[in-house]
Amino acid sequence: MSTPRSKEHLRLALEIRRNGLPAPVPCDYCFANNRQCVAMPEVDGKRLKCSECTRLGHPCVNMSWVSLDKTREEYQKKVDKDKQLLAQVISRLMRNKKILKQAKERAAKKTMCLANSLRAGGDDVDAQESLDCPAADALVGFSPVMWSTLGSLDALASPSNSSDAPIFSS
Numbered sequence: 001m002s003t004p005r006s007k008e009h010l011r012l013a014l015e016i017r018r019n020g021l022p023a024p025v026p027c028d029y030c031f032a033n034n035r036q037c038v039a040m041p042e043v044d045g046k047r048l049k050c051s052e053c054t055r056l057g058h059p060c061v062n063m064s065w066v067s068l069d070k071t072r073e074e075y076q077k078k079v080d081k082d083k084q085l086l087a088q089v090i091s092r093l094m095r096n097k098k099i100l101k102q103a104k105e106r107a108a109k110k111t112m113c114l115a116n117s118l119r120a121g122g123d124d125v126d127a128q129e130s131l132d133c134p135a136a137d138a139l140v141g142f143s144p145v146m147w148s149t150l151g152s153l154d155a156l157a158s159p160s161n162s163s164d165a166p167i168f169s170s
Contacts, residue, residue, distance in 0.1 A: 006057075013055035016040055020051060028061040029053055 017038050023030075026037035027050050039050040039060075053060035 009055055009057050013051045016049070016051040016054055023050060025062075026050075027053060029056075029058055 020038040020040045023037040023039045026035075027039075029035070030037035030050060030052055033052075035052050037050045037052065040048045042048075049060035052058075
C-alpha cells in the first residue's frame with residue numbers, strides 16, 4: 001500500500017515527465033543507472049529535481065558544467081593552498097638540515113682542535129678515547145647463537161633448580 005508521500009512523489013514525477021525536457025547533462029543517479037534524465041526547465045539558473053529522483057525521493061545531484069566548474073575551482077584553491085603550505089614545510093626542513101650539517105661540521109672541527117691540543121700537551125688521545133667509549137667494552141663479535149650458548153652455559157654453571165638446567169647430549 002502506498003503512503004501519501006510516495007503518491008505525491010509519483011504524481012510530481014509524472015508531471016515532470018510530461019512537461020519537462022531531457023537534461024543536456026544527466027544527474028548522478030540517471031547517469032549511473034543509464035536512465036533518461038527529464039527535468040523541468042531551469043528557474044533562476046537552478047535546475048529542479050528530475051523525474052526519476054523525484055519518483056524515488058532521492059536528492060537530485062546536478063552535474064551541470066557550472067556545478068563542475070565551481071567544484072573544480074574550489075578544490076583547485078585547496079590544492080594551491082596545500083602546495084604553498086608544503087613549500088613552506090620543505091623550506092623549513094631544508095634550512096634545519098643545513099643548520100644541522102653546519103653544527104656537525106663545527107663539532108668535528110672542535111673535536112679535531114681539542115685532540116690536537118691534547119697531543120701537543122703530551123696526552124695520549126687514542127687511549128683516552130677508548131676509555132671514554134662504552135662501546136669499546138662490548139662483545140661486538142658474538143652472534144645471537146653465541147649469546148644463547150653463553151646463556152645455556154651460565155644456567156649449567158649455577159642452576160638454581162635442576163629441572164631448569166638445559167640438557168646437552170654429546
